[in-house]
Amino acid sequence: MRELMIHLNENSPKYKQIYHSIRSLIENKELQPNTKLPSIRQLAEILYVSRNTTLVAYEQLLAEGYIRSEQKRGYFVETFESIDIHTPTLHAEKSISEERKIKVDFRAGSVDQHAFPIKAWRKCVNEVLKEDIVYMYGEQQGDRLLREKIANYLLQSRGIRTSEDSIVIGSSTQQLLMHLSILLKNKYSSIAVENPGYDGARTVFQLCGFQINPIEVRKKGLCMKQLEKIESKLVYITPSHQFPTGVTLPIAERLQLLNWAHSQNGYIIEDDYDSEFRYQQQPIPALLSIQQEARVIYISTFSKAFLPSIRLSYMVLPSELLDQYNQQFATFEQTASSIHQRTMARFMERGHWDSHIRKMRATYKRKMHVLVSSLHLAFGKVIRLIGTQSGLYILIQLQSSVGEEILIQQALEQGVKVYPTSNLYIGYKPEFSILKLGFSNLSIEEIQLGVQLLKKAWT
Structure with missing residues (x-):
């Protein structure tokens, strides 16, 4: 091809215009594979530019694989398969x-x-930003001051007697369940879950290799007869406000469940995700409050009652699991933000949380x-x-x-x-x-x- 007409203007460097024009012709298949291109001198004469200008354009096309150079023969359009990219514009427009x-x-x-206490929270954040904790990774189990405040809150609101040493803070309930599953998988191979129930927890258990045993949820909550017939020694449950049905597990079934865990040498994972919001009666005491040494792993979160984006959840581990947890995750860094942890501690310390x-x-x-x-x-x-x-x-x-x-x-x-x-x-x-x-x-x-x-x- 001796002729290659390209319109040039003064708005951008001419070598870029030559490069983009030839590239576009190749991509649109207007220049077919193996087509011979004008020589550097010929193209320069056609476009009234310097040879150096056409040389730079060809070298860029050559480097990107759009053309090839054959010794003593010149430049040719390279053979390659174009990719059809179908931009889902209609779908995007529909979604928008x-x-x-x-x-x-x-x-x-x-x-x-509109009801979020933004001024009080911002004030606590500003105070925390002046503390040394901002520049550190934080304690492996979570900020000690926050764990102290959580322990006090659990005693007052849920009847749970525990200490900050038994509390582990994480970035979400699922993240804590993931760590917990890794810990429990050493001894247990299956877990019972509510049906219907929280699919986010179920997904974590499946990813960790547990066999899932669904237990029907009825008018009084988890069906204990079904639970007692299976081999699982672990059960994940939302007893205070069953997700999603809202059923509250009665005291008789709670005692039966605690006895089951003791006899099986198993554990109850109690997810107390939104216990603060009961509108007819006072909040129901947690399972762990009934028997202080019960085989219960208590989990809760600040996402529902306060703010999802701060990513703060926590769990209370029995002493035998706490030692194992600290050994197994000794090299793991704390996953929740140190700034958010300490801010929440200050927020609770100043009485903002209760109000x-x-x-x-x-x-x-x-x-x-x-x-x-x-x-x-x-x-x-x-x-x-x-x-x-x-x-x-x-x-x-x-x-x-x-x-x-x-x-x-x-x-x-x-x-x-x-x-x-x-x-x-x-x-x-x-x-x-x-x-x-x-x-x-x-x-x-x-x-x-x-x-x-x-x-x-x-x-």
Whole structure:
């Protein structure tokens, strides 16, 4: 090819324009493989540029593999297979469009942004930033001051008598469960879990190689008869506010469960993720508070009651496991932020935590009441509400054969996001679809609007 017309301008270096133009012609297959290109001198004469300009452009194309040089023959378009990159523009536009049209998002797990004590928290952060702890990795079990405050809080609010030495702080419940699973896998090979139950915990156990034994959750919580028939000596349970049904395990079953763990020489992993928010009665005492030497591993988090993004959870280990934990994870650095740990300790020390919990309990109680009453008013007997006395979400079951995915899509078409529960079941699904509606970060007006839109979507 002796002629190669390229339009050049003065806006950028000419060698770059020549390079990009030839590259584009090759990529668009306008210059076919093995096509001979003009020589450096010929191209310079055609484009009225210096030979050095065309030389630099060719050398760049040569370096990137777009052309090849054959001795005494010149430059040729290299043979290579182009890659078809299909940019999902339509899908992206659809996703953006869907996000824009969402009016009410019943997402669980977020917090009320307007009620968050940002000034008190910021003041504590500023104080901590002046401390030496900011420049260190921190203690392996977590900040001692925070562990002291947690121990005091557990005694007052959950009836648990423990010391800071028995508490381990981590970045999340799943991270603590991961470490715990590694620790327990030395002795145990299977674990019983609630069905339905928290799939995040179940995933951790599966990743760690445990055989999963699902135990049905009934009106009184975990079915003890099923538990006693299996070989598992470990059980993961949410007894104070069963996830997701909201059932509270009665005292008779709690004692039975504690006796089971003792007789099996096993352990109960008690996940007490949102015990602060009960609206009809006082918080239920933890399993570990019934028997101080019980074979219970207690786990809780600051994510639900305070703020998910600070990534703070903690567990209380029995003495026999604590020694093993410190030996096995001696070389592991603390996973939670030292700054956030010490800030939370200062926040609790100054009394902000207790006042925050009291305020949020009243706020969420009102929101729960508005959501429940609005749903009853809109749907009447067509729906069944589950878990309306505690927590930061409820379950709604429509007496309809319409599937879960369709109900979610119908709600989305009206600008409302609701969430599935099918992923929480193992081996079976309820007769009618059950959806999850969180309310913590919604205003009263948004809750009422959301229910009206759901009525429009589902009726």
